[in-house]
Amino acid sequence: MHEQETALLQADELAEGIRLACLVEVSGPTTVELLAEKNMQHQILLSTSGGKAQIMPQLTKRYLEVDKPGLEDHRPDLQRIKDSLAQQGISVTKTHFSVLQKLPVVLRKDKFKVTAIVHEKELLGLEPGNTGDNLLGMAFDIGTTTIVGFLIDLYTGRELAVVSALNPQTRFGGDVISRITYANQNEHGLAQLHTAVTEALNTLIGQAVEQAKIKREDIYTLTVVGNTCMHHLFLGIHPRQVALSPYVAAVSEPVEAEPAKLGLEINPAGKVFMLPNIAGFVGADTVGVLLATELDRSEKSKLVIDIGTNGELVLGNKDSLFACSTAAGPAFEGAQISCGMRGASGAIDHVTFSDDLQFSVIDNVSPLGICGSALLDTVAGLLEAGLITKRGKFVEPDKVTNPTGQKLKERLIEHDGSWAFLVAQDPDGKRIMVTQKDIRELQLAKGAMAAGIRILMNNSGIGYDEIDEVLLAGAFGNYLNPRSACIIGLIPGELEDRVTMVGNAAGAGAKLALISSEEYHRAAQLAKKVKFIELGSNPGFARIFANSMLLPGP
Known part of the structure; x- marks a missing residue:
């Protein structure tokens, strides 16, 4: 990345992979995506479908009124905390080192009234006074193209905010293989890919807390899913073996980490939980799907x-x-398609064949290109109308016999020595079409x-x-x-x-x-x-x- 690009482009533009064409050095075959609108909005799937579960957060909070020390009670501060927790049926066998460092001060800040944060049998944190009402978490789905986050009240299960963004790792490659290649070929490639996604999560966390009018410190738990490559890059694990036969993951079981270790800005006493992978190319996101669909x-x-x-x-x-x-x-995402684009404003997203061709455009604006779902519709319509064979080859206009096909055969146009099907024209008169190569x-x-x-x-x-x-x-x-x-x-x-x-x-x-x-x-x-x-x-x-x-x- 050139320093002038850092100076002239916004952080979100850089994250989306936008570059200054005059500064890009081309060293080999390159595909360039020209954005008609600098701030083009993409459709990101936010809605979820899933089963029900009994609310049982990973972390718990317990308010304690701890016995004060005296001449006849010389128990250490930590023992007093453990004894108070034991009275509530919680056995603590491990204490996070950060708790020990702050323990004397926090315990006396509100006259031995504290709230303990516990995960299983580990004391993760202490807060002065009664903060038991605040226990929030966020669930993240880190996709190759997009990231979606859900802010949840862990006491009620209520969704407080939903946030999303394009995955900024796209500037290093549009798919997992190109990102693995980048990590392999660049000295700091892994660190760059890891930082890109963690910074994106921090930005989304900031947006969520702003929507819900809360503080970052109110968030104690994160759960994360993603495919195996996204899983590894998020955790800072090199994914090189995922792309090499026999395509093994570095780790498959669930991973738990402290937020600070990953550079995530939530309550420092919190915890990050990464769901398990199944195999090299079947990751935690598939496990999430299976959980939801039961x-x-x-x-x-x-x-x-x-x-x-x-x-x-x-x-x-x-x-x-x-x-x-x-x-x-x-192809399903509109890439490597002659007039293809992502599911963004201006993309034709559905096509219907009848006496004439009908289509819908995202945001009801002038069409700029065609996305994957519309490509699917178009090829299906061409097949039913007898305009292509079962091998996907266009039928010459004068050989079309299907009644629907005969009404639409005028849309068959010559392109690069072959036939193509005209779907629409953009505002500048450029033809939006599906070519023989697109069908392939x-x-x-x-x-x-x-x-x-x-x-x-x-x-x-x-x-x-x-x-x-x-x-x-x-x-x-x-x-x-x-x-x-x-x-x-x-x-x-x-x-x-x-x-x-x-x-x-x-x-x-x-x-x-x-x-x-x-x-x-x-x-x-x-x-x-x-x-x-x-x-x-x-x-x-x-x-x-x-x-x-x-x-x-x-």
């Missing part, structure tokens, strides 16, 4: 699909769970997902008729049209009437683990229960993937 408690078999650059799939029920990850690529990119992405589903079914022995429900999680899953997904074979057509959107289920799982220590510990057992299937080592994957790239057709 797949491990379901009598009936269900299929969970979380679609993104990496697609995570889980199939099973309370008896057994099978999971895999597919490298779907960026979508076929690769949907082929990977469909192959993953087929291999999970093969390994679990669960057939179409036994899958009771298909749960679509995550941003793309929430915004796509299930019918379009089934038409192109992303989701098996036999399951179309069983699709349910569950929103930001990863965030919902993080919230459950925040308000309930029981759910947090259940997450660890759940992660161990899942059997991970490595698609690359599956002998039939190449064949199944090739077949899955085909589009359903006559």
